Amino acid sequence: MLKVYKLCDLDPGNIKKLCTRNTDVNNDIRKTVDDIIQRVKTGGDAALKEFSEKFDGITLDELYIGKKEIDALAFKVGNSEKQAIQLAYNNIWKFHEAQLVKEGKIETTAGVTCWRETRAIEKVGLYIPGGTAVLPSTFLMLGIPAKIAGCEQIIVCSPPQKDGKVNAYLAYCAQLLGIERIYLIGGAQAIAAMAYGTESVEKVDKIFGPGNQYVTKAKTIIQSESQTAIDMPAGPSEVLVIADETANPVYVAADLLAQAEHGADSQAVLIADSQLIIDQTIKELDKQLPALPRHTIAAKAIANSYAVLTASLDESMTFSNAYAPEHLILATDKWESLLDKIINAGSVFLGHLTPESAGDYASGTNHTLPTSSYARAYSGVSVDSFVKKITFQHISRAGIENLGPAVEVLASLEGLDAHKNAITVRLK
Structure with a gap:
């Protein structure tokens, strides 16, 4: 059941508590991840194979699959699936290619010329989650801007399936992207391998990709303790829906559940200035949830979520900026009036016919976004994430x-x- 609060009853401390998520109060996650990182640093490939047996239940002879196996797996993908992936590929490429902008030279003082030029990050690591769900869409979201940027070396890590391979859809994405090797490594150990290098995995300059709290913690640790950068602390997924009396509760419930099925630690938040919309949405959640194949996971996430009743859309927007959501949906006819008031959000979905699912897969925008309020300071992944801007001057x-x-x-x-x-x- 979705918990319901009234904003008028909440003091600043309560609001701050509601906006806080994925905390590791006792440092339990930190201790576990620290141990994994140290074991990978000292044990290399052997440690990675041990972790594969422990966490994935797989005994690996090789830590990767190459082009021949990738091609064989990709061959299994049906035509309709290929067409859908190709459509997503084309739209994502089109949107990101426009981000390559050449800047002009500026004469700041007569005889003093300054400018910036873009250079690709040479070696990047892409982490493609594969726990409760395999995400070929994430492969496209990370691989396409890396290719557009011109990164020389792209290392890809994804947890192995039960057969010791990768999902056929990941293999097809690898074909489209020209990736000829996928490392069968998941979790914090994959982040450690790319950050420090092993006998098989080359050290990279920057690591990209979302993951669970262990992956996110590993990324934040290696950013401070190694010479490897990260895209952002992208942890468990979240959505915040702002709705008013014009919202369709069927759509709103569907959007909340679409986020909730990602994982038990995901969060789906509804902010509405209408008690009727909240009540109708809760009824719809009760209708739609049992029909989902991942209803057990989604139910846990919904139990970890809530709704807040506000007095106006402006109040709803104020709460949203405090929460700083990864995904923000404006389920209102008045969405245009709210655009200038959005300060903190990873990606925004406008109106009743723009579900967050469209951005997750095929509209073209990137779905690797800041979570856990990091949207206050971070942007989502783009071509800019894979390049450096070097300044030049001539006098x-x-x-x-x-x-x-x-x-x-x-x-x-x-x-x-x-x-x-x-x-x-x-x-x-």
Whole structure:
């Protein structure tokens, strides 16, 4: 059952508590992940194989499958599935390709020219979850911008299936992306392998991909303790739906459940200025939930979720910005009036006919997004995530004469005489 609160009854402390999720109060997750990381650092491939037996129930002779096996698996995908994946591939490519923008040169002072140029990150690691659900869509969401950016080396890790291989749909995505090796590694151990390298897995410069709390914790640890960067702390998925009297409770319930079926630790939040909509949505949840194949998982997530009754759409928007959701759905005819008020959100879905599922798969936007309120500071994955922007400058004779004296003054007031001298010798 979805818990219901009234915003007028909540003080700031209660609101903060409602907006807090996926905490590791006793550091239990941290301790487990620290141990996994250390064992991978010292044990390499042997440790990865041990973890595969422990967590996946698979004994691996090889830690990866190559092109021949990928092609054989991809051959099993039916035509209708191939067409759907190809449509998603095309839309995602089209949306992300437009993000490649060449910046112009700027003359900041006469004779002083500055500009930025884009360079791809050379080695990137993609983590494709494969626990309770296999996500070929995530492979596309990460692989396509990596290819567009021009990354030289793309390492892909995904947990093995019970047959010791990967899902055929992942293999087909690998074909489309030109990926010829998939490492059969999941969980925090996959993050550690890509961060530090093993005999088989090459160390990467940046790691991408969502995962459970263990994967997310591993990413945050390696970001602070290794020379490997991460895209963001993308943990268990979440959605927040803002609804008013124009909302369709059937649609709203379906959207909440679409998020809830991701995992038991997912969260689906309804914020509405209508008690009737909340009541009708709860009735719809009770109708739709039992029919889902993953109803047990979804039910646990719904039990971990809630609804909040507000006095207005403006109040609903204020709560949403405090929550900073990964996915925000505006289930209202008045969505245009709310656009400028959205401050914190990973990806936004507007109106009654724009379900979050469209963005998860095929509309073109990226579904790898910041969770757990990190939307306050992080953006979702894009081509920008796979590149660096390097600044350049060139100063002519006129430029050093125009700019030099000011730099000498600034260096003097900071007491950095060698800085000043680097200008002075040129001016002389």
